Amino acid sequence: MSISHKFCIAPMMQCTDIHDRFLFRLITKKALLYTEMVTTGAIIHGRCYEQLKFNNDIEHPVAVQLGGSDPHELAECAKICGSLGYDEINLNIGCPSERVQKGSFGACLMQDPELVKDCIVSMQEVTTTPVTVKCRIGVNDRDDIDFLNNFVSKILTPSLKTLIVHARVAILKGLTPRQNRQIPPLKYDNVYQLKDEFPDLEIVINGGIKNIDESLDHLKIVDGVMLGRSPYDNPMIVNNVDSKIFHEVDIGLDRKSILKAYLKYCLEQIENGYPLSRTLKHIFGLNRGLKNAKAYRSLILETMQKNNLKATQDDLIALV
Ligand SMILES: Cc1cc2nc3c(=O)[nH]c(=O)nc-3n(C[C@H](O)[C@H](O)[C@H](O)COP(=O)(O)O)c2cc1C
Known part of the structure; x- marks a missing residue:
């Protein structure tokens, strides 16, 4: 059964762990929850299965996010995550941190779309769980729509149905990850134009969205929204997501x-x-x-x- 990306709570290291996801499930049953990024190294070499734990009884729909750039290692991890019962496996192509760049993954992979495609294909070959990608609109000085269109056209495979786009470029040198979430301007138009260019691809927009009303505005143009900091800092803002976004009954706990x-x-x-x-x-x-x-x-x-x-x-x- 395919899951809805209309309203997603973003993957956030040190934040969206199993406990935070328990909290969100007291407030919304429909929002799609993401784990923190788990690297292939942590899974394969560190055997960090702890980070992959989720509560099967209450957490669905829940997606795991992987960080890596070796197609074989990613496939191995996708197989594990698929067998654990996650609803989706997301590949992180948006993280700009220096540590992540040293491992040659995250946002720097936007400069190597052929490798990204290999990763997606390898992962999808070993699991029936849908594989999705989370990226930025570009890297460094490439914040133009041509860069994004070219990237997406090169990673497209028939199995890739959903792309999450943080509407900022990633500056790979000189900014901390935190600054990379604040300083590059939000360019929602690039994401809207991407939807125009690839109407069959499910596009989820991310970055700076504060509440349900703003989410509803974006949903007039794209297929889904992903919010990170605003629900983490104020979880009650999602207490009417189920009714306002999904037209279902809210959990309604005060x-x-x-x-x-x-x-x-x-x-x-x-x-x-x-x-x-x-x-x-x-x-x-x-x-x-x-x-x-x-x-x-x-x-x-x-x-x-x-x-x-x-x-x-x-x-x-x-x-x-
Ligand atoms: C503390 C923190 C940790 C983050 N960790 C991740 C991560 O593990 N994977 C990822 O793709 N993005 C990560 N992000 C980025 C968010 O998923 C999101 O793209 C970004 O915060 C923009 O959305 P927002 O403006 O709604 O917060 C992180 C953001 C924050 C604030």
């Missing part, structure tokens, strides 16, 4: 009920070996913008430092 359920989960996770520092960090923004937000954030921090949730959970719940 903020307090979500927090109660998540804190219960955090306590359970201690038994599973996940300290509070790993789980509580995802809920700093749960009452963002509300009057107790500051006191709530301080108490989360204090709880993490003292490593004692039982002592503060009632006060936390009272603050939202």
